[in-house]
Amino acid sequence: EDKVVQSPLSLVVHEGDTVTLNCSYEVTNFRSLLWYKQEKKAPTFLFMLTSSGIEKKSGRLSSILDKKELFSILNITATQTGDSAVYLCAVEGAGSYQLTFGKGTKLSVIP
Amino acid sequence: NAGVMQNPRHLVRRRGQEARLRCSPMKGHSHVYWYRQLPEEGLKFMVYLQKENIIDESGMPKERFSAEFPKEGPSILRIQQVVRGDSAAYFCASSPDRLTSGANVLTFGAGSRLTVL
Numbered sequence: 001e002d003k004v005v006q007s008p009l010s011l012v013v014h015e016g017d018t019v020t021l022n023c024s025y026e027v028t029n030f031r032s033l034l035w036y037k038q039e040k041k042a043p044t045f046l047f048m049l050t051s052s053g054i055e056k057k058s059g060r061l062s063s064i065l066d067k068k069e070l071f072s073i074l075n076i077t078a079t080q081t082g083d084s085a086v087y088l089c090a091v092e093g094a095g096s097y098q099l100t101f102g103k104g105t106k107l108s109v110i111p
Numbered sequence: 112n113a114g115v116m117q118n119p120r121h122l123v124r125r126r127g128q129e130a131r132l133r134c135s136p137m138k139g140h141s142h143v144y145w146y147r148q149l150p151e152e153g154l155k156f157m158v159y160l161q162k163e164n165i166i167d168e169s170g171m172p173k174e175r176f177s178a179e180f181p182k183e184g185p186s187i188l189r190i191q192q193v194v195r196g197d198s199a200a201y202f203c204a205s206s207p208d209r210l211t212s213g214a215n216v217l218t219f220g221a222g223s224r225l226t227v228l
Binding site for chain 1: 114115144146151152153154155156159166167169170202215216217218219220221222
């Protein structure tokens with residue numbers, strides 16, 4: 001059974017701090033790993049990673065995948081209060097239509 | 112582009128009643144997925160549909176739950192004879208034809224929160 005474990009489950013930081021969110025996974029025939037941001041509404045897509053060692057970057061957010069050690073990290077630099085959300089990690093196996101999600105990391109950024 | 116539209120956003124039912132949740136996929140998307148999110152839990156896959164076809168329902172409870180995506184109209188997730196344990200947020204997602212996009216990047220709706228009294 002595919003499995004995703006995220007850590008920490010919750011995190012409180014001050015504005016301007018840098019945070020690293022972790023995602024480890026077990027999946028049959030890995031195809032991709034995805035990060036989503038969930039505020040009090042629809043999860044919104046951040047990144048899709050398929051290859052090890054290639055950093056994906058969007059503004060202050062970046063992510064990288066290690067397929068040998070089976071984990072990914074999501075970095076957020078110079079955090080802002082608008083970054084407060086639950087960050088979800090999910091994996092997809094080849095030949096499957098399902099995404100397996102972790103429980104998420106709840107990030108709270110305080111002024 | 113209105114995105115994935117779900118309704119109702121909030122639904123309250125008493126035990127034994129039926130709940131119907133609707134989802135209109137994003138324009139141009141032909142694939143619909145339903146996920147359930149219980150409190151303090153991650154999103155769990157329920158079912159994957161294309162127009163008039165259920166492709167994978169391995170995440171659906173065997174009883175009381177059904178889903179459809181008719182030729183015309185929205186996808187519907189139906190829960191009969193609801194119980195308190197059905198209280199959850201139900202998210203719909205859609206994606207384009209995978210053969211075209213080559214990836215399974217889902218666009219999610221805002222969810223329907225079901226409360227069973």
